Structure formats: structure tokens, C-alpha cells
Amino acid sequence: MSLVNRFFLVSIACFSLLSPVLAATKSIEWDVAYTTANPDGQYERRVMGVNGQWPPPAIELDYGDDLVLKVNNNLGDAVTGLHAHGLFQNGTNYYDGPVGVVQWYFCHSYMHLSR
Amino acid sequence: MGQYPDGLRSPFIIRNPDEPYKYDEEITITVSDWYHAEMSEGIASFMTYKNPTGAEPIPQAALMNDGQNGTIQFEAGKTYRLRFINMAAFAMFHIWIEEHDMRVIEVDGVYTEEYTVPGIELTTAQRVSVLVTAKNTTEKNFAIVGSMDTDMFDTVPDGLNPSDCLDKIFSKWIDVTNWIVYNSSNPNPDPVLADSFYDWDDTLLVPLEPEAVVDPDESYQLDVLFDTLGDGQNYAMFNEISYKPPIVPTLLTALSVPSNYSTNPTVYGTSTQPLVLGHNQMVEIVLNNGDAGKHPC
Numbered sequence: 443m444s445l446v447n448r449f450f451l452v453s454i455a456c457f458s459l460l461s462p463v464l465a466a467t468k469s470i471e472w473d474v475a476y477t478t479a480n481p482d483g484q485y486e487r488r489v490m491g492v493n494g495q496w497p498p499p500a501i502e503l504d505y506g507d508d509l510v511l512k513v514n515n516n517l518g519d520a521v522t523g524l525h526a527h528g529l530f531q532n533g534t535n536y537y538d539g540p541v542g543v544v545q546w547y548f549c550h551s552y553m554h555l556s557r
Numbered sequence: 558m559g560q561y562p563d564g565l566r567s568p569f570i571i572r573n574p575d576e577p578y579k580y581d582e583e584i585t586i587t588v589s590d591w592y593h594a595e596m597s598e599g600i601a602s603f604m605t606y607k608n609p610t611g612a613e614p615i616p617q618a619a620l621m622n623d624g625q626n627g628t629i630q631f632e633a634g635k636t637y638r639l640r641f642i643n644m645a646a647f648a649m650f651h652i653w654i655e656e657h658d659m660r661v662i663e664v665d666g667v668y669t670e671e672y673t674v675p676g677i678e679l680t681t682a683q684r685v686s687v688l689v690t691a692k693n694t695t696e697k698n699f700a701i702v703g704s705m706d707t708d709m710f711d712t713v714p715d716g717l718n719p720s721d722c723l724d725k726i727f728s729k730w731i732d733v734t735n736w737i738v739y740n741s742s743n744p745n746p747d748p749v750l751a752d753s754f755y756d757w758d759d760t761l762l763v764p765l766e767p768e769a770v771v772d773p774d775e776s777y778q779l780d781v782l783f784d785t786l787g788d789g790q791n792y793a794m795f796n797e798i799s800y801k802p803p804i805v806p807t808l809l810t811a812l813s814v815p816s817n818y819s820t821n822p823t824v825y826g827t828s829t830q831p832l833v834l835g836h837n838q839m840v841e842i843v844l845n846n847g848d849a850g851k852h853p854c
Contacts, residue, residue: 474565482618482625485593489564497623498567500585505573522560526569527682528666535808542802545809 465506472498475516490517559596562646570640577765578662578671580688583638584629588679588703588733590616590648604790611783611791612711613647619733621703627735628745629701631691638662640686643679649706650679651754654737655699659687661762668765676755678706695739700748703733708849773841777832782847801828 477491492498503509515522525539538544568585592599592614599614621627631637639659643650653659653676661672663686677685736745779795786792792799803810803826811819818824825831834840 479564481620481623482591484618487593488595490560491564492567496564498565500568500570502570503572505571507571520560522565528569528684541806543807545806 465508466504467508467510468503469510469512470501471512471514473514473516474522476518559600559646561644562590562592562599563596566644568640568642577668578638578688579636580638581632581635583640585640585642586629586701586735587620587622587642587644588650588652589620589623589643590645590705591618591620592646593617596646606789609785609789609791610711611785613709615710615712616646616648616705619648619650619703619705619731621701621733621735625733625735628738628741629735630741631737631739633691633695633739634693636688636690638686639689640684641677641679642684643681645681645705647681648709649681651704651706652677652679652702653751653755654689654701655749657689657692657699657737659689661685661687662765664759664762670763670765672762674755674757676757678754678757678759692739696743698739698743698745699737700746701735701737702748702751704751704754705731707731771839774838775834776841776843778843778845780845780847795830798828798830800830803829807831 472492473494474490474492475494476488477494477496478486479489479491479496480486481497489496501509501511511524513522513524521541523539523541523545529538531538536544568587570585594614602608603611603614618625641652658673658675659677661669661674661677663669663684665684671688674687677687679685732748734748738745780797782794782797783791784794784797786799805813807825807829810825814824820833822831822833
């Protein structure tokens with residue numbers, strides 16, 4: 443993973459030279475575990491929540507930010523994976539998330555996004 | 558894998574410091590279908606020889622911002638950017654705000670020239686931003702409605718629809734209503750029955766930063782079809798091949814096979830339909846939907 447870490451350091455350094463706005467790195471930790479919810483008022487059911495809550499929190503960034511999302515899989519009975527729509531992951535497609543395409547299922551994982 | 562309809566999904570917003578459009582505030586609004594059964598049960602009833610026509614599980618409810626009957630505050634005269642996201646497993650949504658036009662400015666992360674519509678259609682996983690300018694008076698509150706496209710449902714359970722005319726009803730099952738609230742001391746009116754949906758032509762959208770069409774170096778045609786295979790189950794397919802995840806993830810295969818094999822599609826298996834592309838080539842993909850249901854491209 444040292445190659446990967448260096449890549450991120452390089453990408454951040456380049457961006458700070460080119461942009462008047464310094465890119466920030468946002469680090470988030472998600473504990474994925476079951477909880478219950480009844481969003482239609484008709485039926486309480488088991489749902490997959492984040493950090494004990496459902497719905498899961500939105501992730502909000504500014505363009506140019508790096509995101510480090512650490513995921514702890516506490517489901518207990520299922521593997522999982524995370525993938526974002528609309529992000530091209532150009533040059534970092536090993537962080538894109540689709541299970542079976544760029545990675546295995548995971549029990550615990552980091553997800554990195556650059557720009 | 559079917560986990561996001563069990564709730565593991567959320568908006569991911571990236572703001573542009575050099576935003577080309579001016580607005581006062583932004584609000585994210587999600588829509589979703591909602592199932593009472595977990596996806597493991599839904600998939601088991603869906604992918605079986607007992608369901609050879611591939612009738613998809615029908616949701617039990619529609620949600621807006623992961624709930625129902627919620628409120629969204631508007632201040633008179635302000636312009637809002639509404640970021641709509643369809644997080645549904647299955648259902649396409651019609652979305653509108655009564656007595657308010659929407660100006661589409663962004664589709665799936667691409668800015669467009671302003672395009673004024675009375676409402677939008679949003680298939681699963683699509684994202685659209687619109688500008689809505691609030692009225693100058695605070696005398697009334699207005700319904701914002703998300704209505705699931707019933708054309709996609711093979712059956713409609715008895716007792717859940719109060720009318721014979723499925724397209725024209727407001728049922729707790731098919732529709733979800735929130736309210737644009739200008740003054741919380743005023744009532745939130747029931748939505749008005751719609752005679753028809755606005756069927757928008759999104760090919761009329763114009764990108765804000767147009768790029769010239771480039772002749773592709775390579776072109777592929779992918780035909781989407783559903784068909785029942787020898788095991789009696791109904792499968793979705795590109796060009797008559799249904800995708801199954803390979804034992805080894807595709808990227809890991811590319812990195813681990815001898816380098817002279819990594820551009821040979823055979824190493825990626827027979828159920829992944831690999832298309833090996835040249836580096837930095839302009840690739841054209843022609844996607845044909847052979848199914849009657851609406852599907853995002």
C-alpha cells in the first residue's frame with residue numbers, strides 16, 4: 443500500500459500548487475450494522491444503518507477534497523461493499539467499490555476518493 | 558448484491574466552489590421505493606423457476622427523504638437548488654411541486670442550460686438538480702409529490718389502490734407527499750389529483766459546456782433483454798449474456814495474469830462480457846433498451 447499512499451500525497455501536493463483553494467481531507471468512519479426503522483409508518487423492519495442510525499448520514503464535500511471513508515462491517519451475517527454513482531475514479535479505479543469488478547467483498551475496509 | 562434497498566445508501570454531495578448558477582440555498586431531496594421484506598427474501602422469490610416471467614417484487618410504499626409527509630421550508634422570494642436523487646431499488650418516479658416550475662440545471666453531475674419543466678422523471682440512480690424560485694407570498698403551502706411509475710409493476714396488490722385508474726390516484730402506496738412550507742401556521746393541503754404526468758424529453762437538454770462530437774475509435778452495441786434461461790429463471794442480459802461476478806474480481810485478474818494475457822478477453826471469464834479497450838481511445842457505446850420498462854442509461 444505504500445505506493446498508493448505516495449500517490450495520494452503527490453496528488454494533494456499538485457492540487458495545492460494549482461488551486462487557490464486548499465483541498466481538505468475529510469475522514470469519516472462508518473460502523474455498518476443492523477437497526478430497525480419504520481419509514482412508511484406501516485411496518486417496522488430490520489434495516490442496514492450507519493453508526494447506529496437510519497437513514498445513513500449524507501456525505502458532503504467540496505470539489506477537490508479527498509475523502510477517506512473507513513467502513514467497519516458489523517452486520518455479523520453479511521459481507522458488504524460500497525460504491526458511489528457519478529464518481530469517475532479516473533486513475534484510482536481500485537477504490538471504485540463494485541464487488542467482483544475491482545475488489546472482493548469485505549468485512550472491514552477503507553474507501554478512498556480523490557477529487 | 559441487494560443491500561442498498563435494505564437501507565445502506567445515502568446522498569453523496571460534492572459542491573462546486575465555482576458554481577455557475579446563482580441560488581440562495583440548496584436542499585437535497587431523495588425518493589425511494591420501500592419494501593417490507595428484506596432483499597434476501599425478495600431475491601429468493603424473484604430468482605426462481607416459479608417466477609419464469611421475471612415479475613419483480615412490488616414495493617409496499619414510496620418514500621421522500623426516507624419518510625413520508627415531511628416538510629421543506631421555503632422563504633418567500635428565495636431561489637433554491639433542489640438536488641433530487643432516486644435511490645430506489647426498482648421504481649421510476651414522477652416528481653413535481655404544485656404551482657412551481659422547475660429549471661433543470663444539472664443531470665448526473667453535468668451542468669445543463671436552464672430548461673424549464675413542470676416536473677421531472679427520475680429513474681433509479683439518476684440525479685437531477687433544479688432551480689425553484691419561491692413565490693413572493695407566504696399565504697399557501699404546496700404539495701411536493703413523488704409518484705412511482707406503475708407501468709413497471711406487473712401486478713398491483715388488491716386493497717392498496719383506492720381507484721381503478723392507477724395513473725390518476727394518490728394512494729399511500731404509489732405516491733409520497735411532502736410539503737413546501739412557506740408558513741407553518743397555514744395548513745398543508747392535500748395534493749390535487751393529476752390527470753396525467755409530464756413526460757419530459759431529456760434529449761432536449763443542452764450541456765452548459767458543450768463538447769464537439771468526436772468520431773469514436775471503437776464502437777460497441779449493447780442490447781438489454783430479459784429472458785428465461787434453461788434453469789427456468791428470468792435473467793437480465795446484455796447481448797444475451799447475463800452478468801455473474803467472476804470468482805476473482807476483474808481488476809485483480811488484470812493485475813495478476815501474465816501481462817501478455819491481460820488484454821485477452823478470455824481470461825475474464827464467460828459471464829462478465831469483457832470489452833478490452835485501447836488506452837485513451839474514444840469509445841462509443843450504443844445502449845438499446847429492449848424492455849418495456851423505463852431504465853436509466
